[in-house]
Amino acid sequence: MIAILKHGTTAEQAKPLIAWLQNMNLDVHISEGQEVTILGLIGDTSRVDAELLSSLEIVESVKRVSEPFKQANRKFHPQDTVIEVGNAKIGGGHFAMIAGPCSVESEEQIIEVAEAVKAAGADILRGGAFKPRTSPYAFQGMKDKGIQLLLKAKQATGLPIVTEIMNIRALDLFADVDIIQVGARNMQNFDLLQELGKTNKPILLKRGLANTLQELLMSAEYIMSEGNENVILCERGIRTFETYTRNTLDLSAVSVIHDLSHLPVIVDPSHATGKAKLVPPMALAATAAGADGIMVEVHNNPACALCDGAQSLTPAQFSELNAKVSKLREAMV
Amino acid sequence: MIAILKHGTTAEQAKPLIAWLQNMNLDVHISEGQEVTILGLIGDTSRVDAELLSSLEIVESVKRVSEPFKQANRKFHPQDTVIEVGNAKIGGGHFAMIAGPCSVESEEQIIEVAEAVKAAGADILRGGAFKPRTSPYAFQGMKDKGIQLLLKAKQATGLPIVTEIMNIRALDLFADVDIIQVGARNMQNFDLLQELGKTNKPILLKRGLANTLQELLMSAEYIMSEGNENVILCERGIRTFETYTRNTLDLSAVSVIHDLSHLPVIVDPSHATGKAKLVPPMALAATAAGADGIMVEVHNNPACALCDGAQSLTPAQFSELNAKVSKLREAMV
């Protein structure tokens, strides 16, 4: 870590800062230039609060040379992490297609969709039991009952399942869930992350709507630093000024994360775009960008003709998409 | 609520949608135009999922005529809500100056700062015991011990206190805390909001970094719909492309919230700007914009000369700011 002191800072003024840094077991190499004085900090700088440091009166700026994340860092773990659940693998060249309905609504629905997406080539079943909703008056999911139905669908199809946790007190319900999802709104719910770090379940961590990639990796670090290294990252769109799509899908995130970290990264084009029509092209683009998996919403409700245009694909559309993704992946080898 | 159907939608296609809406106890008034068909939905539309509705194939767009929040809505509660804690009042013309250190660090520190800010005119003491930090390796606050020290400072000075909760399991520790703060990262931690709604404590709800004002009001609604109407909203800056300031303080939020809601709204210029130098002008601007209070960081640590330039004001700077704020408020009557 490098701290650049402001022009005109005297040795006297710098003393307390240097003492404070040395007190954190850091070696401080001082290099006085004509314009500025530069402090090179050697040691475990991951514990240094760069924001506090850079806000000090005498500090011009602070630059991390080593990233603040360690366990998620590819430098210290060059090989790709591969997550295995059931017959599915994610990362290290393995690709998983995750599909299922937005919400679990009934036993009939979830089993029907599970069978449909399995037939269409899905590797993992998704479905929401606990639903984070902007409004307290909106449907909040079937909760524990929803998880039980997901487990029935898992039993019926053999597909491993992924579903979202919103509150650590519900953890017991997730004993047979294969992958626990942390939603975008909880990406910096640090207490939840730490508790999940004490389990050995794979965690699917979604990027927050206004969070940088470094913050996403730091949230992964919260889980990993407690002992759970099974983290899958998920790009699902960020908030920008553009209103045509629900969010702006940031596909460069895939390459950047692969560069910085050994953790697998998947893409959710359904929530990112909010429009079924945009899901296939964005799923293909994510595949070409090198994603380790795609998570899409698929519904199967012939009785509910009105659902046809939502962000969910029909099983037929999903099947067609899956075939295209496979063809693309073959062409990329 | 108005749903505009796409050009060319047939009556047959619209039928399932209309049935679905009627099924939610809504009256559906159909008005067929040359270009489009418009459905006017009469009844309690707060339960209608506008996002789902607008994603349907046959729907061109959806427009709420009534806001989706009810208890926070000024239309149904024209009078300003006034929150009282100790001798302080917030809202309805009452203004509160909230001050204190970023983190509680020691008994000596918090009592010294508490006495200093009281002398300088503060109405409420702030101080962090549980600290949400981007990095798991950064100082996470003194936790329960920090709350005990805050309570000692309250006893010593008579100032009511506000401090942040990160996990509902810590709620018992907040029994004597006057105002419970929900941080920006937890603004959409809906389970936490609902649990706080079951208490009768005033809740200081901070706007999330990428949350709209409507989402902020919906989060207040989560608390209020559980029975707790003592909500104070707080603008603390949003994330934008500008990097000179830590966040971009959105002062129009003050007027907009006052227009839409009866709840008081305060401003935190310290976290918004991240620079001590910008705190006084932004505090004055917030006052002129009509804020019901200001929350600023004040430290008092002569032993720690290096803290001088952080986003915290010294007690002397705070005292000067407080005098200017008072003068401004008098000029605004």
Next chain:
Amino acid sequence: MIAILKHGTTAEQAKPLIAWLQNMNLDVHISEGQEVTILGLIGDTSRVDAELLSSLEIVESVKRVSEPFKQANRKFHPQDTVIEVGNAKIGGGHFAMIAGPCSVESEEQIIEVAEAVKAAGADILRGGAFKPRTSPYAFQGMKDKGIQLLLKAKQATGLPIVTEIMNIRALDLFADVDIIQVGARNMQNFDLLQELGKTNKPILLKRGLANTLQELLMSAEYIMSEGNENVILCERGIRTFETYTRNTLDLSAVSVIHDLSHLPVIVDPSHATGKAKLVPPMALAATAAGADGIMVEVHNNPACALCDGAQSLTPAQFSELNAKVSKLREAMV
């Protein structure tokens, strides 16, 4: 176009608005509901200022049913526009690879790069002669001399060329340029757009850093409404809070534009990401998303070892990328 009047608006209050609308040769269909009054506006609403309309006291909101762009609109021109320059075609299933240096620096440089990218499979040569720079002290390009060198490279290789115009007064210099580029900062330089609309040159119009897709199409409309229908749109990243990449590449723009418009759309991953390492994955992702072309920076300067890490690819890297893009496109048929 639909205008929803506020609850409680009287017929008397609405009268001047209705007269004003009728005065613009619009038929106004009034539909009075319990909650609101809705005005359906029939006729050429592209001339109605929706922003002004929605800011009126009595207006709740305004919703365009037909898009405000006409000539760029796929509804009125279902077939894809295909732009032809030399042997290259863009749009309607035709894909163009555009490559070349950021700036033209010398005859030797531009001819060497032109030959290298041609050998590697490029269809069109790019190179900057007029360079928009944030700082007045930075290199502003070789200007007219740069265009002459580009024309020499065109002659030497047979590749059509694209280069940026910053000022309409330089138009004469572009007589033999095949495609004139309008940069992101000039996307809403409406006078420039109108003047270019009076030429018959293909115009490569880049999306502005903070412009919506609708605004991009409206800027295309400025060119087309003057008579020049040869417009190619270019997504090159938008400004967001993320700082790891220079901009955030919005690949959903490709699908959205193809949906709304018949104009071809290409992607520039070099300027979007600012990092050579991210260019190939984003070029592949853009191809999979359905882009009609890719524009990448390629340099060829063995004497300048220091340029190796910039956002430009080497000819060898470009050649490898080109082969992958071709393979991907074959797999997508």
Next chain:
Amino acid sequence: MIAILKHGTTAEQAKPLIAWLQNMNLDVHISEGQEVTILGLIGDTSRVDAELLSSLEIVESVKRVSEPFKQANRKFHPQDTVIEVGNAKIGGGHFAMIAGPCSVESEEQIIEVAEAVKAAGADILRGGAFKPRTSPYAFQGMKDKGIQLLLKAKQATGLPIVTEIMNIRALDLFADVDIIQVGARNMQNFDLLQELGKTNKPILLKRGLANTLQELLMSAEYIMSEGNENVILCERGIRTFETYTRNTLDLSAVSVIHDLSHLPVIVDPSHATGKAKLVPPMALAATAAGADGIMVEVHNNPACALCDGAQSLTPAQFSELNAKVSKLREAMV
């Protein structure tokens, strides 16, 4: 300027970079640390392209110690710049109230508004003759005729006038205009800025919707480096995800610019918020933040009842606002 080289960069690799820097007449001080090598660049670094430098393979990061703007920089010009037009002064403690209609529509209109705002205490008259519009089909202003009417209003009232230029070819029309405005969309129309730099007219430079404050100051530098030091900066809102207001007014810009530059800065709350109701509180907030002036839209069209709710104030509302602003400014002394 500081360039930090990546860990593991050899002296051999660094050589061409160092030679390149020395070639720009910079002294390069090399300080080799354990983790990194740091190059301190001494001399006129305003000509160094920091973005290019930081994109090099061997460069970890680049940090400017001195800002890239010189003539706009307070360091080299500590005293506030004061702009004088007619009887009005802006900057250095002088405050100007600028008011007038969005567009000039007729002689009667502009003279009536001019007289009304003068009576209400305005110092300068604003009015649009050339109007940048998103749509080519929207009213583009009265153009040269509009400027002639503004000049009549100036003659009638004695108020100096400010109006926008969109194209340097129209410069002759602005001979008797007191302040030439450059709109947000043209903030980086560098050719226009340079041409205006060759005049001696005060230039009102509005911040672009997605431009940083440093970019705003660099655009001022474009004007100043050509010899025209009469630049007034204007904050008018930036684009964010929030849709309730048209833009997000960034009032911290006022303090930041005053800190970095000697140029005056004014605020336009009308365009920032897009709602008349929000104009007075934001004008007061801007005043409290230390702005050197406020620019608001005022209309006066009793025949056009429908305009009442737009972002424009009535003369009566403006008069009331002006009185409050004056009272606030007195309280701030």
